[in-house]
Amino acid sequence: MTNETVEPIRATEIPARVGRFAMRFSSTPRGARLARRLTANRLETWDIPYDSTAHDDITLIVAELAANAVRHGRVPGRDFRLTLTAxxxxxRVEVTDTRSEGEPAAHAPSGGGDSGRGLLLVAALSARWGWQPRGDGPGKTVWAEYQLPCRV
Incomplete structure (x- = not known):
């Protein structure tokens, strides 16, 4: 036997977050704002503090995907769904809308307007992102996965 000591893994090195939040929101600018605000609150409860880069990045991803669901995926009278999984x-951020046509594309916007940059931001901030047809009805789910740093 040797007298070597094994240094234990510190809890701060491997985040032990596990959580899920899912809610439907009206397909309106007000619904998108509420989704962003509730995301900010949920991240805080998951120990991703308001003043951290991770908090800002994830909240921005939700804001962009929710805005796209309202602007491009809106079907009158139908809500969009936000799911956060830690x-x-x-x-992982998932935003599901009820419009089936139209594949999301992260490409440079044509013209000089401010529109069309949302998915470019999502692609830049997330480790990976994509979309898939909705499994439980018409529409699609756009998702993004954000990798947290070892210390948030």
Whole structure:
């Protein structure tokens, strides 16, 4: 036997976050704002503090995907759904709308307007992102996965 000591893994090195938040919102600018605000609150409860880069990045991803659901995925009278899933060092954001046509594309906007940059931001901030047809009805789910730093 040797007298070597094994240094234990510190809890701050491997985040032990596990959580899920899902809610439907009206497909309106007010619904998108509420989704962003509730995301900010939920991240705080998951120990991703308001003043951190991760908090700002994830909240911005939600804001962009919710705005797209309202602007491009809106079907009158139907809501969009936001799902946040935290598992260890990652947070997955999913926004599901009810419009089936139109594939989301992250490309440079044509013209000089401010429109069309949302998915470019999502692509830049997330570790990966994509979309899939909605499994439980018409529409699609756009998702992004954010990798948290070891210390938030």
């Amino acid at each position: 598992v260890g060092p990652s947070v």
